[in-house]
Amino acid sequence: MGKASIAVGLARAVHSLHGLSVGDAFGERYFRPDAAERIQGRVLPEPPWSWTDDTEMAISIVEELGARRRIDPDSLARRFVERYTPQRGYGGGAHDWMAAVRAGTPWAQAARQLFDGQGSYGNGGAMRAAPIGAFFAGDPQRAAEEARLSASVTHAHPEGQAGAIAIAVAASLVSVRPHPPGKALLEEVLPWVPPGPTREGIQAAAELDPASTQEAARRLGAGGRVCSEDTVPFALFCAAHHLTSYEEALWTTVSGLGDRDTTCAIVGGIVAMTSEIPLEWLKAREPLPDLHG
Numbered sequence: 001m002g003k004a005s006i007a008v009g010l011a012r013a014v015h016s017l018h019g020l021s022v023g024d025a026f027g028e029r030y031f032r033p034d035a036a037e038r039i040q041g042r043v044l045p046e047p048p049w050s051w052t053d054d055t056e057m058a059i060s061i062v063e064e065l066g067a068r069r070r071i072d073p074d075s076l077a078r079r080f081v082e083r084y085t086p087q088r089g090y091g092g093g094a095h096d097w098m099a100a101v102r103a104g105t106p107w108a109q110a111a112r113q114l115f116d117g118q119g120s121y122g123n124g125g126a127m128r129a130a131p132i133g134a135f136f137a138g139d140p141q142r143a144a145e146e147a148r149l150s151a152s153v154t155h156a157h158p159e160g161q162a163g164a165i166a167i168a169v170a171a172s173l174v175s176v177r178p179h180p181p182g183k184a185l186l187e188e189v190l191p192w193v194p195p196g197p198t199r200e201g202i203q204a205a206a207e208l209d210p211a212s213t214q215e216a217a218r219r220l221g222a223g224g225r226v227c228s229e230d231t232v233p234f235a236l237f238c239a240a241h242h243l244t245s246y247e248e249a250l251w252t253t254v255s256g257l258g259d260r261d262t263t264c265a266i267v268g269g270i271v272a273m274t275s276e277i278p279l280e281w282l283k284a285r286e287p288l289p290d291l292h293g
């Protein structure tokens with residue numbers, strides 16, 4: 001990459017981060033008991049919309065890309081720990097990982113210890129991966145490699161990494177025109193994803209009726225188990241079929257309920273590359289901090 005294309009790549013990654021963080025903060029507002037009616041009536045939350053761990057970790061990824069033009073797992077692990085704000089709604093595994101690394105355990109060992117020694121197959125690698133694809137626009141192979149590295153810092157299980165790969169590849173593919181729409185996007189993502197339940201879910205998602213969001217949420221899961229396989233296929237389904245409207249994409253995604261800050265973060269990070277983030281939504285979101293190199 002020459003200097004000019006690095007700057008363009010970083011601008012794209014920052015743009016994806018805006019989409020991701022608006023989605024994260026939007027979805028997070030619909031965990032209240034009256035969420036279903038408010039989603040049905042498309043009632044926007046009262047500002048400010050605070051972002052959560054999805055955004056906080058994605059900020060570290062964008063900073064890493066800005067500083068090194070690639071993901072160095074040692075450096076990314078340090079950034080995750082430095083930025084860690086426990087009140088941002090991290091999952092249990094992430095809290096455990098942060099505590100272990102802060103206490104001096106090497107990050108790889110801390111990652112292997114999670115989920116009873118299997119390594120995490122949670123959706124945390126995927127929730128922060130879209131900006132990687134935006135940075136490596138049109139280069140799905142590189143996006144897949146860097147996404148795997150970015151996830152491996154906290155997600156030692158191959159499924160935790162597969163979800164991140166799928167999301168980064170989708171973001172990479174839609175960041176150049178003409179991009180594959182709908183089912184074609186899902187089919188183009190598939191060969192990059194290592195075999196396993198996440199990939200099988202994406203395959204199933206490609207066969208579902210684009211208009212049947214509730215059926216998709218039921219069949220694929222919408223993150224209720226906060227793992228890659230029950231989060232990534234539904235998020236990709238929602239993104240792929242709503243690339244031309246950020247608002248439609250996010251209302252559709254949040255209607256699946258489930259792990260809605262994360263599904264909306266994933267979708268927002270992808271769909272920001274193909275449609276406008278509404279200004280009102282950007283203004284409602286809690287501001288992002290200054291990014292460091």
Ligand SMILES: [Mg+2]
Nearest residue numbers: 052053054261
């Ligand atoms: Mg979150």
